[in-house]
Amino acid sequence: MLKFLKQVGDYTKEAVQAAKFIGQGLSVTFDHMQRRPVTVQYPYEKLIPSERFRGRIHFEFDKCISCEVCVRVCPINLPVVDWEFNKETKKKKLNHYSIDFGVCIFCGNCVEYCPTNCLSMTEEYELSTYDRHELNYDNVALGRLPYSVVNSDPMVTPLRELVYLPKGVLDPHDLPANTRRPGQLPEEILETTEK
Amino acid sequence: MTSGIDLQASFIEVLTGLGLPAGVAKVLWLPLPMVIIVAAVTVLALVSTWLERKISAAAQQRIGPEYMGPLGMLAPVADVIKLLFKEDISIAKTDPWLFAIAPLLVFIPVFLSYIIVPFGQNLLITDLSVGIFIWISLSSIAPIGLLMAGYSSNNKYSLLGGLRAAAQSISYEIPLALAVLAIAMMSNSLSTIDIVDQQSGYGILSWNIWRQPIGFLIFWIAALAECERMPFDLPEAEEELVAGYQTEYSSVKFMLFYAGSYANLVLSALLVSVLYLGGWESPIPVSWIAGWINVSENTPWLQLLTASLGIIMTLFKTYLMVFIAILLRWTVPRVRIDQLLDLGWKFLLPVSLVNLLVTAALKLTFPVAFGG
Numbered sequence: 001m002l003k004f005l006k007q008v009g010d011y012t013k014e015a016v017q018a019a020k021f022i023g024q025g026l027s028v029t030f031d032h033m034q035r036r037p038v039t040v041q042y043p044y045e046k047l048i049p050s051e052r053f054r055g056r057i058h059f060e061f062d063k064c065i066s067c068e069v070c071v072r073v074c075p076i077n078l079p080v081v082d083w084e085f086n087k088e089t090k091k092k093k094l095n096h097y098s099i100d101f102g103v104c105i106f107c108g109n110c111v112e113y114c115p116t117n118c119l120s121m122t123e124e125y126e127l128s129t130y131d132r133h134e135l136n137y138d139n140v141a142l143g144r145l146p147y148s149v150v151n152s153d154p155m156v157t158p159l160r161e162l163v164y165l166p167k168g169v170l171d172p173h174d175l176p177a178n179t180r181r182p183g184q185l186p187e188e189i190l191e192t193t194e195k
Numbered sequence: 196m197t198s199g200i201d202l203q204a205s206f207i208e209v210l211t212g213l214g215l216p217a218g219v220a221k222v223l224w225l226p227l228p229m230v231i232i233v234a235a236v237t238v239l240a241l242v243s244t245w246l247e248r249k250i251s252a253a254a255q256q257r258i259g260p261e262y263m264g265p266l267g268m269l270a271p272v273a274d275v276i277k278l279l280f281k282e283d284i285s286i287a288k289t290d291p292w293l294f295a296i297a298p299l300l301v302f303i304p305v306f307l308s309y310i311i312v313p314f315g316q317n318l319l320i321t322d323l324s325v326g327i328f329i330w331i332s333l334s335s336i337a338p339i340g341l342l343m344a345g346y347s348s349n350n351k352y353s354l355l356g357g358l359r360a361a362a363q364s365i366s367y368e369i370p371l372a373l374a375v376l377a378i379a380m381m382s383n384s385l386s387t388i389d390i391v392d393q394q395s396g397y398g399i400l401s402w403n404i405w406r407q408p409i410g411f412l413i414f415w416i417a418a419l420a421e422c423e424r425m426p427f428d429l430p431e432a433e434e435e436l437v438a439g440y441q442t443e444y445s446s447v448k449f450m451l452f453y454a455g456s457y458a459n460l461v462l463s464a465l466l467v468s469v470l471y472l473g474g475w476e477s478p479i480p481v482s483w484i485a486g487w488i489n490v491s492e493n494t495p496w497l498q499l500l501t502a503s504l505g506i507i508m509t510l511f512k513t514y515l516m517v518f519i520a521i522l523l524r525w526t527v528p529r530v531r532i533d534q535l536l537d538l539g540w541k542f543l544l545p546v547s548l549v550n551l552l553v554t555a556a557l558k559l560t561f562p563v564a565f566g567g
Contacts, residue, residue, distance in 0.1 A: 013544070025526040033253040041258075 013040060036171055037113040045147045045157045048164070049123040051186070054106045057099055059142035063118035066092040070110035070119060079105055079110060101127055102135035122146030201317045221283050225559035228320045231308050237511075240457040241271035243517050250518060254287040256323055261313075264509030278453075281446035286349070289443065293347035298444065298451035300340030305459045312465050313387050315505040326386040327379065330466065333419060337459075338364035341430065344452075348396050348522045356439020359402040359532060366539035367427075369419035373547035374410040377554040378403060378470050381566040390436040391474035393566060404471045406565060410551045412470045413543055415516075418463035420539070422456065425524035429532055461513060462519060468512035 040047055049055065066083035099110075102109040111119045123144040129135055149158045159172040160181075167182040169175070184192075203224055210220035212234015245260070245268060252259025262268025285291065306331045312321040323329055338361040379385050381403070382393035394402050404411050420427040432441035441452050468474060481501045482492055490497050530538065558565040 022523075022527060026522055029254045029522050029526045032256060033250070035256050037252070037256050037258045039258045041255075 008151065040159055044155060045159050047161050048149050048158050049125065050161060050163070053121070053123050053125075054108045055122045056101065056127060056146060057104070057106075057111065057135075057142065058120045058122050058146060059097060059099070059139055060118040061094065061097065061139050064094050064097060065116055066094045067115060069113050069115060073109040073113045075105065075107060075109070076103065091154055097139040098136060100134045100136040106162045111195075123148065196215075203317070232320055233306060236306060236309050236458055236461070237454070239461045239513075240454055241275070241462050241515075243457050244271045244274070244453075245361055246514070246517060247521050250521045251525060254466040254522065263455050275450065278450040281468045283446040283448065286443050289349050290347040293343045294443075294534055295448070297340045297344035297347060297440075298448045298455070300343060301337050302340075302342075302451040302455040302458075304336040305455050306332045306463060308462055309388050312462065313391060313469065313474060314509050315502050316329055316388070316502070317473075318502065318506065319387070324384075324386055326384070326388075327375055327390065327470070328385050329461075331368070331375060335364070335368055337421075337455075341440050344444070348440065352436045352438075353440050353442045356432075356436045356442070359436075360423065360440060362532075363423070363427060363430060363535060363539075366536055367417040367420035367543070370539065370543035370547040371421065373544075373551050374407075374414040374417065375470065377407060377410045377547075377551045380551070380554060380558060381406065383566055387469050391469055391476065394473040395476050395480065397475070398480050398483070399473070400478075402471065403472040407471065407550070407554070409546065410554070411467070413547045413550065414470065415467060415542060416538075418467065419520060419523070420535075422460045422463055422520075424460065424520050426527040426530055427535060428536065429529060432529060432553075455546050460517060462518070464513040464516035465509065467516050468509055472512045475509045477504060477508050 008160050066079075066081055070079045071077050071081060078099060080096070081094070083092045083094045086093045087089075107124045108121055126147065127135065149156060160175070161172075162170070164181045165172060165175070168181050169179075174181050205221040206224050207217060211217055215223075248270065249259045251257075260270040263269040263273055265529075310320040310324050311323055311329055313322075320466075341360035341364070342357045345353045345360070347357070348354070370377070374567060378390060380391045383392075384390065390403075419425075425428050429439075430436075431441060436442070441449060444452060456513070481497075481504060485492055485494075485497055492498075554565065
């Protein structure tokens with residue numbers, strides 16, 4: 001009899017505990033309801049990419065010396081450098097240059113190692129196309145001015161990412177002008193270290 | 196206790212005043228409440244689909260439907276229009292008859308159950324003496340429809356979903372009925388009107404939830420299982436069974452399942468408010484306030500106010516329960532089929548039996564508080 005009563009007691013205890021946990025869970029979900037949505041209404045609002053964002057690669061045709069370092073440092077030897085040797089000037093002459101962004105992993109090694117800085121990263125990230133062959137950018141496409149979230153489209157409201165908001169602010173909407181993110185900016189850190 | 200507004204009597208009176216015989220007036224009255232209730236239930240179900248999206252979005256810090264009408268309120272309308280215009284796909288190698296009848300068999304009992312749901316003293320289609328019992332019996336038709344849908348789809352996922360739905364509905368019917376039985380015993384009646392009347396008198400203090408807290412929980416858990424809501428939504432568990440018995444359905448037939456499930460959720464919430472939360476009664480009775488400001492209870496404007504407040508109160512309590520159901524959906528994980536049956540047979544059933552026995556004992560010892 002006592003054993004049975006103990007069983008009943010244990011069972012009740014477990015049931016009460018389960019109810020308590022469900023109550024805790026409910027309070028968590030209920031608490032989330034009063035938080036502001038973190039939604040970015042995409043085609044109308046866009047996040048500003050961070051400073052070291054690795055987007056589409058920009059290429060300056062005239063700076064390139066056809067050294068093929070970008071090809072050698074690329075994990076999959078992706079950039080196609082089409083050059084011929086000009087016997088009169090005894091220099092390589094670049095004919096075409098292309099990178100296929102359908103295959104590129106945006107690691108940034110080519111940008112890192114380019115001796116003449118003719119490659120650079122942009123903040124353009126909207127690369128979708130209907131046909132994957134359109135992602136194969138030639139030197140003309142690579143040289144185009146990159147799309148900028150901040151000043152390319154008047155329909156788009158640029159929004160700051162969470163890290164770039166002032167301390168304690170979670171809502172990127174309607175920020176007053178010249179609000180700073182917490183901490184020092186990279187150039188300010190440089191100034192203090194040089195002194 | 197006043198009878199409040201009797202719409203039927205006034206309607207017939209007006210028509211006989213216009214020179215119609217009383218019989219014709221009554222015939223003219225008959226379809227009115229049914230049409231109104233069917234329309235109202237459709238709207239209530241649509242509102243709950245909208246609430247489901249909005250509250251789910253809020254619980255996940257999203258916005259939810261926004262551009263379709265103010266606050267996305269037209270989203271359910273867009274849904275209905277889309278489903279009406281979609282192609283009705285009939286699948287090869289299904290049983291066409293069972294396949295077509297199944298959604299109706301799920302949909303009709305739910306809407307039929309609304310005949311006993313009161314929104315006020317006289318604001319219901321009919322005050323049956325078997326009242327709440329007809330809901331319990333009608334709700335046992337739905338599993339047959341689910342099983343038919345699963346079986347006729349000729350698809351293993353549908354069949355599994357249908358079988359689970361049937362097992363679930365049958366095992367949760369019993370605790371549900373026992374919880375209702377305790378209420379029926381306390382109010383000495385099965386009629387929904389009598390059940391609410393028995394809870395009036397002391398405002399919020401006389402509601403059944405204080406006398407039947409365990410019964411309330413059992414009823415709510417079992418009702419969620421009957422509606423296949425989140426902790427118990429294994430018949431349509433999308434990760435395992437695609438969409439359970441609904442997998443092969445599209446367009447209007449799917450809409451019947453969809454509308455039926457939300458109408459069923461609203462119905463269960465309505466019955467919780469009727470059985471446990473005092474139905475159309477306000478937390479502070481209107482008759483008390485009328486007494487304090489010295490207005491006779493038979494004043495026409497006060498009666499009108501009481502009736503509209505009753506409807507608002509019922510709907511408020513109902514949607515409070517719907518809100519809790521939606522919040523629960525994002526809180527609790529889905530139970531496994533064996534856990535589900537364990538919970539139904541080994542926990543809810545004994546607890547509801549004990550609850551019934553304790554209620555009976557309390558009724559004998561304290562007949563004043565527990566309806567002697």
